Amino acid sequence: MKAFNFFKFGHTALGLPIHGYSWNSDNSSFAKVLILGGVHGDEPEGIVAAKGLIENFRNHFNLNLNLTIVPEFNPEGMLLKTRGNSNKVDLNRNLPTKDWSPIAATERYNPGPKALSEIENSFLVDWIKKEKPDVIYSLHSWKPMLNTNGDLPEAAVIAKHTGYIIEPDIGYPTPGSLGTYAGLENKIPTLTYEIERDISFDQVIKIHVPAIIEGLKISQNRKK
Numbered sequence: 001m002k003a004f005n006f007f008k009f010g011h012t013a014l015g016l017p018i019h020g021y022s023w024n025s026d027n028s029s030f031a032k033v034l035i036l037g038g039v040h041g042d043e044p045e046g047i048v049a050a051k052g053l054i055e056n057f058r059n060h061f062n063l064n065l066n067l068t069i070v071p072e073f074n075p076e077g078m079l080l081k082t083r084g085n086s087n088k089v090d091l092n093r094n095l096p097t098k099d100w101s102p103i104a105a106t107e108r109y110n111p112g113p114k115a116l117s118e119i120e121n122s123f124l125v126d127w128i129k130k131e132k133p134d135v136i137y138s139l140h141s142w143k144p145m146l147n148t149n150g151d152l153p154e155a156a157v158i159a160k161h162t163g164y165i166i167e168p169d170i171g172y173p174t175p176g177s178l179g180t181y182a183g184l185e186n187k188i189p190t191l192t193y194e195i196e197r198d199i200s201f202d203q204v205i206k207i208h209v210p211a212i213i214e215g216l217k218i219s220q221n222r223k224k
């Protein structure tokens with residue numbers, strides 16, 4: 001049996017809800033997958049892809065997975081059209097990694113006053129600790145690339161579908177990022193999926209929603 005659940009994943013400092021959508025089976029051997037969109041508010045492509053997935057699964061979900069999608073993880077940044085949240089903190093530099101540092105590479109990558117200072121990330125860390133996902137997809141936009149932290153056969157299938165390169169190392173350290181926190185330190189394979197910035201939303205739906213679904217089919221093999 002599959003049960004669909006629309007729920008409150010958390011909220012922002014200003015009280016905006018962060019919504020989650022999940023499809024859960026009572027088959028506990030199914031792998032658990034988390035998909036995040038909109039970690040950076042100025043990267044609408046990832047939000048569009050996450051919403052495209054939700055729309056795709058709205059009436060029909062036939063994957064042997066327990067899937068949770070949080071399409072707008074940073075609703076303040078989304079509404080303000082900024083990378084960070086209303087505190088101007090980059091949520092993908094604020095997670096409690098061993099190498100977290102209060103020194104920002106540039107203002108754009110503001111890690112916050114301390115690790116896990118931002119409430120959005122507290123909800124994310126609590127969820128990860130409680131639910132123990134088997135794989136995480138985080139949907140961003142930048143140079144087209146599949147940045148992998150951990151063993152991710154999903155990336156090969158997505159690369160085939162999109163022509164995107166697979167990059168285990170993006171070339172500079174990312175303390176406080178989800179790839180470092182979940183992928184490297186907590187051994188939860190994490191795919192940071194960089195959709196090409198500024199392609200049309202229509203292209204995101206046509207190319208990347210099916211590509212992610214192909215990846216999810218591979219994630220089914222992570223059965224316990």
Ligand SMILES: [Zn+2]
Pocket residue numbers: 039040043140141
């Ligand atoms: Zn991003």
